Amino acid sequence: MSLALNRQRIARSFADPIAATPLETDARCARRRVLTGNAPIKIRRMSPSHDDKRRKVHEMYTGKQQYKCFGSILTSLEIRGFRGVADLTLDFQSPITALSGLNGTGKSTIAQLACCGYRRLPHDWGRHYVKDYFPVSAVDPQPFSPDARVIYSYSDPKEIYPQQVTVRRAKVEWSGYKRQPQRASYYIGLNWFIPKIERRDFSVYAARNLSMGHSRPFDSAVRSHVGRILGMAYDQLEFIEVRHGNKKADLATATKGSSRYSENHMGFGEGRTLYLVDAMEGAPEKSLFVLEEPETALHGDAQVRFAQYLVDVVYRRRHQVVLTTHSSAILGELGRTSVVYLGRQADGALSATTGLSTYQVDSYLLKRHQGRATICVEDEFAKTLLNEIIRLCDRHLLAGISFLIVGGGEQIPGAVEVLRNAGVRSVGVCDGDMPEKVRCATAMAALPGAQAPEKEIFSDTEVKDNFKQAPYLVDIAEVLASVADHHEYAKALAAHTSTNVAAITTEACRSYVSTRSPNEFSDLVSFLKKELSDRR
Structure with a gap:
């Protein structure tokens, strides 16, 4: 075989997207240059499919890989005496956990308690406390029992026993927080994004008198992910500073072709998705995100693509995601160990079943x-x-x-x-x-x-x-x-x-x-x- 033909054959084999690997050592690259006569070879890397990412996320959470990939991730919650959750132990068998069930089965209670499981990072804006979600008032004098407590278990690098921290009420205040590990935690409830048009923001009532300041483009990855989820081709997404008197705020704006509009003219689904994706891409790696019904205001196909995005962002950025949902479109895109169905038994006790298929959850709901x-x-x-x-x-x-x-x-x-x-x-x-x-x-x-x-x-x-x-x-x-x-x-x-x-x-x-x-x-x-x- 001639030298030229041999070089072509080697080049084709190295350019094979299946044979090519994302991580190439200097030695292998040097060897390729020698064999192919220093001719540049463009290696096309195959992006893993959604199923591949889902399987990989499961592998990353298994055994010795768990702490290495996700750090001190929440592995279980033992909840006693909060609202309608009298006694429940929930094991997180995946870094993505979707809580599903009929209304009144404690989904939000579990999600809110999960958000209280970490101390804030240095220079972080704050942390979540049990009192923030379970306030005592004249209307609700007992949102929890006198002996209420929650036991948090975290992945441990020694892999022998998980680290456990108990948060309980000591007279008036809740105790146990100081022993918790540090992690950025985000609670994304329905109130997290309220369109400015609904809360009569100054950018609406003083719209004619606004002055604009500097702009900050969204990261190109954010634009790509938001566009894919919503099925929209954005040319530009950016925050623009607006001022009126001594008030100022950042206003999200989108450009598609010759059309440019701000979040004041976005639908709820578009605006919420934009802010949510920006938060998940901009947060520190290995953050905790608690999402309340993220399917709200998204059509069916967008719900499917949003669930695929959750798998992707966990795969890339090692976040832990706990969400509440009634969407079979979202549940169907997650792995079996990610789906937890909450149900009430005849005696009122709460049960948590992991691994139901989507059609089974549909049947219950x-x-x-x-x-x-x-x-x-x-x-x-x-x-x-x-x-x-x-x-x-x-x-x-x-x-x-x-x-x-x-x-x-x-x-x-x-x-x-x-x-x-x-x-x-x-x-x-x-x-x-x-x-x-x-x-x-x-x-x-x-x-x-x-x-x-x-x-x-x-x-x-x-x-x-x-x-x-x-x-x-x-x-x-x-x-x-x-x-x-x-x-x-x-x-x-x-x-x-x-x-x-x-x-x-x-x-x-x-x-x-x-x-x-x-x-x-x-x-x-x-x-x-x-x-x-x-x-x-």
């Missing part, structure tokens, strides 16, 4: 009975058995799922294929006695046992013993001895006990499942989680 994920089964008996198995192993998996009764086991793979081609997340679960070509088809699994579920259930010793007790008082073997078709088992028992088929089916399946360990069904449930999840 909107009370949907028909979900956006479908499990195809043969008949009502298979549906009931699978329902009880899921309820035992992971009841949250039931949220947002609908069952489709196909009517024949061999038709289930075809039904799954049709649904998937239509864009519906779906799987099939056939009876255990189906042939291998059905059980091993794409997105298929089988119920436990090697025979039909009716035979499996009604031949089980625990189920037989249960039906011998009140209120049924029946010998299953005796009743079913003359029934040839296993599909008729539940009907025969219902007739014998003067009850309905659904009651017999539910009782039998529940009795069968409840006497077994969840480990017996772990493979089946893991399959369902993997196939029906909307997270990558």
Whole structure:
């Protein structure tokens, strides 16, 4: 091979964006210059995708990388006696934590307490105290219980035990702040950006008499991020100093083509996004940002892109972000460990569940009975058995799922294929006695046992013993001895006990499942989680 051809081949291999790495050592660069005859080679660096960044952020938060990447990041909160949060422990399993749930489940309470977890940095403008968010007044004499406290846990470089600090009320004042680590903390509530037009700022009522001072352009990265989120092509974003008498302020302005306008003529979503992105890009690295419902005034696509920006800014600047949200568009762009669903139990206690899929959160929030994920089964008996198995192993998996009764086991793979081609997340679960070509088809699994579920259930010793007790008082073997078709088992028992088929089916399946360990069904449930999840 000629020297010229060899140089071209080497140049092409080095210019390959997949082979190229962002970090190039001097030695490697020198070697390239020698091999290619000192010809300059332009190496195109591939920007990581959103999924890549999301996975990388998770890796950065794991094990030994956690403190190295994020410093003394909040790893958990133990909250006792604040408003409606009587007793809750919340583990932060990601540097981005999205708190979702119905109104009144304590999202804002948790977010505000998180913001009180750090001492201010030197020369910082201030810090957040518990008293700032939980003021005592004649109207609200007890926003917290007498023994209220919050225990903050932080990542520790020794990686043995996390650093813990308890903040509690000592007579009148709150104590414990001095032991907290230092970090810049920002609480971005709905009141953080109020359009000047709504608060009758002097830049509005004295608009004709304003004098303008110096201008400060926004960083080009801020302009790029804001434009991407909102889908706008800005030519310029800047702060312009305006004065009226002894008053002065900075007014954000935007230029698009021949049009120039100030924040007094921006919508709420545009203005809030501009100020928020500017804060996140200008804050010290490894800051804490607490965001209240950032989806406010943003359309659906902008919410998606904003969530992608949060992943990006955490990836680049190592911030910790805690946000409250009701937006499935935002939740869908975050990793599984970033989503925390807050729910009230029957006794009023608060629970926090991490890792729900977006459609499951939607089901809780909107009370949907028909979900956006479908499990195809043969008949009502298979549906009931699978329902009880899921309820035992992971009841949250039931949220947002609908069952489709196909009517024949061999038709289930075809039904799954049709649904998937239509864009519906779906799987099939056939009876255990189906042939291998059905059980091993794409997105298929089988119920436990090697025979039909009716035979499996009604031949089980625990189920037989249960039906011998009140209120049924029946010998299953005796009743079913003359029934040839296993599909008729539940009907025969219902007739014998003067009850309905659904009651017999539910009782039998529940009795069968409840006497077994969840480990017996772990493979089946893991399959369902993997196939029906909307997270990558």
